[in-house]
Amino acid sequence: MRNLDPVLIFITVAEMGSFTLAASRLGIQKGRASIAVRKLEEDVGVRLLHRTTRTVQLTEDGRAFQVRARELLAEVDDLHSMFAGGQVPLRGRLRVDLPTEIARSTIVPALPEFLATHPELELEMSSTDRQVDLVQEGFDCVLRLGTIRDETLIARPLGLLRMANAASPSYLARHGTPRSLEDLQTQGHRIIHFSTMLGARPHGWEYPDGESFATLQLPGPLHVNSAQTYEAAALAGLGLIQAPVLGIGQYLAAGSLVEVLPDLRRRALAVSLVVAHRSNLSRRVRAFMKWIEDVLKPHLQ
Structure with missing residues (x-):
């Protein structure tokens, strides 16, 4: 499989945006990485990367090639272990977003x-509340909350997260x-607005309305795009949250937040594991997805 080395080098350079960083990660000389990618471009007959003195970016052809190249390496990973069952340890890099x-x-x-069970696995974990682009940002799989609107992605529903309305005692x-x-209106209550994209129209206060849900627009001076900031704002007494x-x-449990309106909770939040393609998932991706599912199962409806 040595002649796949240029493909691995290309993928690493594309994901890190740097020949220097990619070479350091792979334990090779920067010159070898540059030569390998240039030779790969000659072999496929297109330019895969835009190079400047400061950055390295994928061309349109490069993006398409990267997707297929990642699929190829996943297949090779499976070929190496298809007759070994669970005896071959998981190894290589796994990039996820949570x-x-x-x-x-x-x-x-x-x-x-x-990680103790899979000591040869290298995990790159992004943690963000925005919706990342699986293909362009090179993620193997992501965990997403809410409805999956992109029909080009493959989602595995895991369950629902129970919601609560809360505020601080102060x-x-x-x-x-x-x-x-x-009371939310007449008592002059304020909510903390949450959206993954700052500047978006506030969602409002969601509550059950018959067999569906409705929203009540309430004032609130603070808009945040991070779940942890959302919770911190409630702990600071800045408003109500859902x-x-x-x-x-x-x-x-500690009493630093108090649940309110327990009969008017917003709808439970769907939790899904999402990948760009159903086929060609490497063993390490499948193993990680199964592990995530097991870890979250006690917390889901």
Whole structure:
């Protein structure tokens, strides 16, 4: 499989945006990385990378080639182990993205056992509350909350996160504890607005309405795009929030947040593992997805 080395070098350069960083990661000389990619471009007959003195970026042909190249390496990984069962250890790099609060509260605390089981696996974990681009940003799989609207992606639903309405004791002391939707308006309550994209129209306060859900627009001076900042703002007494119990359960148990309007919780939040392609998933991707599913199962409806 040595003649696949240029493909691996190209993928690493593309993902890191640098020949220097890629060469350091692969343990080779920068000159060897540059020569390998240039020879690969000659072989395929197109320019794969735009090079400047400061950056390296994929061309359009390079993006298409990268997708197929990652699939090829996944297939090679499976070929190496197809007759060995579980005897061949997982090895190589795995790049994933997780929502910040789930990563902090649930996934990272469970990681030591997973990495001890697979010591030759190198895990790159992004933690963000925006929707990353799996293909262009080179992620093997991502964990997403809410509806998956991109029909080109393959989603595996895992379950639902139970939600809770909450505020700090200091906030409730100032504004009163709401017992109804009317109280939210007449008592002058404020909410903390959350959106993965700052500047987007506020979602409002969601509540059950018959067999569906409706929203009530409430004022609030603070807009955030991070789940952890959202929780911190509630702890600071800046307003009401609607958040997964998975994240704020510890604060509810400690009394630093208080649940309000328990009969008017927003809809449960769907949790899904998402990949760009159903086929050609490497063993390490399949193993990680199964592990994530097992870790989250106790927290999902």
